[in-house]
Amino acid sequence: MTRTIFCQKLNKEAEGLAVPPYPGEKGQWIYNNISKEAWEAWQKHQTMLINEKRLNLMxxxxxxxxxxxxxxxxxxxxxxxxxGYVPTSD
Incomplete structure (x- = not known):
């Protein structure tokens, strides 16, 4: 059964995450306030930043x-x- 939360990013009711994606208070806040859809959008953006800016996660x-x-x-x-990034219209 899915969990529904009010997503602070999307400003609407949406499916919540199954588990907190981060440890501690920040992870709990994300779990309670950020939808699965918004988290997936962040992961996509984060991956683009890591790859295009050649960030070292260490x-x-x-x-x-x-x-x-x-x-x-x-x-x-x-x-x-x-x-040089130009967003596409999805």
Missing amino acids: EPDTRKYLTEQMDKFFANDEVDQAD
Whole structure:
């Protein structure tokens, strides 16, 4: 059975995540407030940032940067794009 939450990113009722995707308070907040659809959109954006900016996930600064970008993404603030990236209209 799926869980429904009010998604802060999409501003609507949507299917919730099955488990918290992060440890600790941040993971619990995401679990309670971010839908599966919004989480998948973040993962796609995060992957694009990692690949296009050639980020090293072993670096603490990289992890901090991605966490900051994730917070902005879920708050519907402007997030970084890859240099020269032109979004497609899906």
